[in-house]
Amino acid sequence: METIHLTSDTLNNFASEVSEATGQDMVRCYQCGNCTAGCPYTEFFDYPVSQIMRMIQTGQREKALSSKAIWLCATCETCSTRCPCEIDVADVMDGLRNIAYREKRFTEKDIRTFYEAFLTSLRNHGRIFELEIIARYNLKSGHLLTDADLGPKVMKQLHFLPKRIKGRENVARIVKRFMEKR
């Protein structure tokens, strides 16, 4: 195991960076573990939420941003609802994801592929088109048969043409301006 040098200059920078991005005060966390205890995803995480919080407090930027946990968090808000220190923990996880996105660190490739497929559909039509997302995801991820077993059943629920809105140019412009800004 590595030795973490707590006297290095980077110790507090990461906590400030996260606070800046989310408005949450990381010093408040006293490591009770409530977020980890309530999180439905702890069993799937590589690090439990409370340890992600600790990484932020101790400046472990690399480790936190390359964790799987930040991608597997579904923003179910259990942690934020029960945190005794009134930290919006889910928002912190979201903030970490935003930073990781900006730095193109995608530890969970399939999730990224799904999000991209979703946003592409959104940009193309203004609304999302479920069939297109699945198709796009299957192609890009290489998991060609994802949910193919649902085929006949799901057909009665799906539309086969996208609902294109008039203002889809308008939506595409939002995404374009955003990309330019970042």
Next chain:
Amino acid sequence: MRVGVFICHCGNNIAGTVDVARAAEETAKLPHVVYSTHYMYTCSEPGQDEIKQAIKRENLDRVVVAACSPRMHELTFRRTVEKAGLNRYFFEMANIREHVSWIGEDKDLNTNKAIEAVRMAVEKVVRDKPLYSSSFKVNKRVLVIGAGVAGMQSALDCAEGGLDVVLVEKSPAIGGMMARLDKTFPTIDCSICILGPKMVDVAQHEKISLHAYSEIEEIKGYVGNYQVKVRKKTPYVDWAKCTGCGECMEKCPTKNAYDRFNFGVAPTRAINIPFPQAIPKKATIDAKFCRQIQKGKCGVCAKVCPAKAINFELQDQFVTEEVGAIIVASGYGLIDQELLPEYGGGRYPDVITGIQYERLLNASGPTSGHILRPSDKTEPKSIVFVSCAGSRDKSIGIPYCSNFCCMYIAKQAILTKDHIPDSQSFVFYMDIRAPGKGYDEFTRRAQEDYGVKYIRGRVSRIYPKGKKMIVQGADTLLGAKVEVEADLVVLATAATAAPGAAALAEKLHISYDTHGFYVESHPKLRPVETNTAGVYLAGAAQGPKDIPSSVGQGSAAAAKVLALFSRDMLESDPAIARVNQNACVGCLKCAKTCPFQAIKDEVLRGGKVVANVIETVCAGCGVCTSTCPCGAIQLQHFTDNQLLAEVNSLCLS
């Protein structure tokens, strides 16, 4: 007039950010100031000597000390100038520490501000009039509010010291929380076995008169002479006749009354004696549950009572007690489970509170000391204790530690193993707080000798699954989520101020913090005094604390009262309101606003009505002076002239 100014360095507290030499130099130039100097510690003996010598040497008749808050040392310096022959009110303090050096970092600006503070004080001191205290007689009886272990200790110590004690207890029986406990940590002494004899002493002491099932209605007066109106709540039973035989309780058909003594862990009868060792051992009817009182039909207790003591017509009664001092030992409360919805919010019968579990352990409790879970009366084998259930939880407004939970959980876990040898207890904790003598060893014993599993992490959720309660927690040392299938869950619910604490504080004119706990005069040096003369604190009313600390405070408060009563006469503070009868138009607005009822109307010869201040009752708060439309009522030592002179000095600078 010859004013001397003494600027204190307070070590580096003031001198660190105020140029004291420049301040002394500048203030020497102020009108009336004939002498100005600075000194390392003005409050020290040589510092005070310097003031005394300067008064003689420079022929000073007024003194200003620029130092800390007057709350800290005003009295010190008043005595100093008095010893040098000046009236003690020819002295003013400029607070250049809390108001200047501690809050600003710019030395230049701070120094300017310090000089202005001194200028204001000089303007006031030259307008100071000599004031003289009068003395009055002390009524050497003491009122103790609350007969828990702290209040009983105070009452017994005062009584042993020869004082007459009036002890008022809200519940039908004395003993407070301690009477409900099974054992005490860390010695596992039986709680009622050590408290019981004290309760008997209280009941039998010829110097103590007890008003049980009574509350404070109104308090008038001042240190040395309080009049206290006590409401004796009606028990609907003539306690003079009741022998405590318990026949009524046996026969009462209402079996689902809320049991206050047992914190509702099992129901009781509408008429009941709270516990076998109760003092006084008298029956009380809970009107809310009584069929006779609510619906007008039943009266079974009245029929079976051999002493004919039941009387549904009895009303609350009032008695007025005259005392010279008051000890407030009104105890604490516990949060309702409703505040913890993630733990079921009280919906699950097998999720109970620590004090309820205490009653299940107790031989005189509803299960006769057998641990049976409330839902199905079976013996639990897997028991989870959740510490900090509401404590240290900002999200519900309780950021503080409840002080005693870590210890009682360890005790309850140990007792659980004694009661049910094949049981397994788990304790979820964030920190183990065991700083008392023998305390840490005790929590170690729970783990090493009794096999209690301590898990470092908070519990996030509790929910039922079949007959089990699933406790979802974390083991932060492992970095894992953990679950326990429990038969019974015990929540160490947060301690709060006692219900009604704020209302009592208003009656007593004492301060309370944002959580409702009473505020002591000084957190280190005056822990049992309040800012109201003659009112003292003991026990958990001041903040959650365990038995030894409560008993210690009980004795300390008693010592304070005995010291106060060692004198026959007390001196009054002359800085009170005075009425200029020529200017008063008799509107009596002042009388209406006075929070102490210290102002009465007076008819002069010739029929003119004026306001009149009762010297001993006036607390010198000054509310009346701001109400008076013609400036006729003035607070001595803080007259309009003085305050305006201070303001002018600041505005004109």
Next chain:
Amino acid sequence: MIEQEYAYYSGCSLEGTASSYDRSIRLILKALGVTLREPDDWSCCGSTPAHAMDHLLAGALAARNLAIVERMETATLTTPCPACLSAFKKAHARATEDRAFKDEVNQLLDIPYEGGVKAKSTLQVIYEDVGLEAVASKVTTVLPDLKAACYYGCILSRPPRLAAFDDPENPISMDRLLAACGVEVCDFAFKTECCGAAFGVPKKEMVLRLTHKVLTMVEDCGANCVVVACPLCQQNLDLRQAQVNRAMGSSFSIPILYFSEVLGLAFGYTPEELGLDKHIVSTDALIRSRRSKEAEETVSTVKEKVKKSAAQGTAGKSGNAPGPEDTASATKEA
């Protein structure tokens, strides 16, 4: 009842896999006298992928719709979808609490958002604005076979600061609405447990395990159907139920209904009108025994009479409300 009007944002899911949610919502609100006006040319709220990528992008995508609603002169936006609701509430809160954020968002938009739109879930509108009494007054049909577990999902009432609706740990709005329709509701401990949300496609194994937990608890509490208010919950529980069974070796066959569908059935709409044929796990058996309220009242009066005579016959015999078999045997004994 006061005539009420809302801007109705159905969201993309309700145009696709959750079309029966949309249909049933429109039908029952019409019956309850509430007018829904669809914002012109609304777009996707951005949902999880947008806020995972960036708060600013998420804010702008949601605010485009808020800006449209703002110009409708309808103060309140309502959406049946908790994910859309959360996107709107977060965007609105950030924009109104943080001036700089609002300016940044508006730089991305063609029409600026000023911050004047309140968003409410359609469940909240029905529960709070319309009210239980009005709902109960529309009930014409009883659903005697339903034993419902109300599953609210994770974000309908959480985090409480933002959601400002119902209880974050033990929400009761759906329970009460169903009870007002005479439906039996079970005490369900996993009302707000997460189903796996949007991870159904990229992290199916995770969703199947979480969904399995929820369905197991549904069975444990004695329910025979789940009533939901979220299209994602419905999708994960219904569409993926067969996948759960295959992956976890279970054999669930639990119909997953939208609360609006249950209300619709109680109001007398047919399963076809409500779109129940779109469900994957069939609801047929569950609702077969539904009958009109009058018929039910006649039945219960008869039952009551039988019960009374039985009670007279077996004086002193105690027990819970006896069924027909009990009464028959009781009469025999007598």
